[in-house]
Amino acid sequence: MTFKYSLTLPISGGNKLSRFEAWAEAHLPGLPYRLPPQTPIKTETMTIRLASLDDRRRILQQLARAQI
Template sequence: MSFRYTHSFPISGPNKLPRFKQWAEQNMPGVAVSLPPQVPVKSTALTVRLKSIEDRNTLIGKLEGVSF
């Protein structure tokens, strides 16, 4: 099964990938995500790839009100 669905959300500052990975492990256990190998420090968004539309909807719901 491939990661067919994406979601982009605002995130700024350094260490975006480790911060998101830690948050995802704590808030969405069991949801597989695919992240880019690296994200530039100046980037203000992160795009996450997910396996199903249900996982994408779960991510969107969990990200409401979260600030990275």
């Protein structure tokens, strides 16, 4: 699968990858995405790769309802 779209999310603190994975599984099950291999604790954002613009729209809509 090709992940040619991206979305940069505001997220701070530790365990960004596992927190996003848990949030995505709870709020958007089955959503195809690719996370970076790691993110430094000091960063305030995280960029994820998505397969379609519709996936990006779904994440943004869900973030408005339930924050990570």
